[in-house]
Amino acid sequence: MSKINIEDSKQIIRSSGSVGANYIEARESLGKKDYLMRLRISRKEAKECAYFLRLIKSSNDKNVQMEAEALRSEAMEIMRILSTLINKSS
Numbered sequence: 001m002s003k004i005n006i007e008d009s010k011q012i013i014r015s016s017g018s019v020g021a022n023y024i025e026a027r028e029s030l031g032k033k034d035y036l037m038r039l040r041i042s043r044k045e046a047k048e049c050a051y052f053l054r055l056i057k058s059s060n061d062k063n064v065q066m067e068a069e070a071l072r073s074e075a076m077e078i079m080r081i082l083s084t085l086i087n088k089s090s
Contacts, residue, residue, distance in 0.1 A: 005059055008052045012071075015052070018045040019078060036089055043082040050075040 019042045026038030053072035057065050 002059070005056050005064070008055050012049055012052045012056075015045045015048040016075075018042075019049065023082075032089065036086060039082055039086050039089070043079055043086065046075050046079045046082065050079070 022038045022042040022045065026035050026042065029035035029038060050072050053068045053075060057068040057072065059065055059068070
């Protein structure tokens with residue numbers, strides 16, 4: 001794994017943790033506006049994860065490419081779930 005991929009991996013760790021943390025905050029929200037804001041932040045962080053996973057996928061290592069694509073698919077599914085929650089609550 002290259003030095004660039006290591007830095008991208010660190011960013012994935014930060015943004016993926018933020019997805020969950022903001023979802024928990026949404027579930028404990030003070031009201032509808034707060035709930036929607038936290039869900040939107042979670043969705044944004046999931047999108048960021050997918051972006052950095054796409055960058056890592058450009059690695060020459062086939063194992064890394066396969067794992068990055070699997071994780072990117074999961075990030076995209078989380079984005080879709082969050083979008084559904086947001087649309088139902090708007």
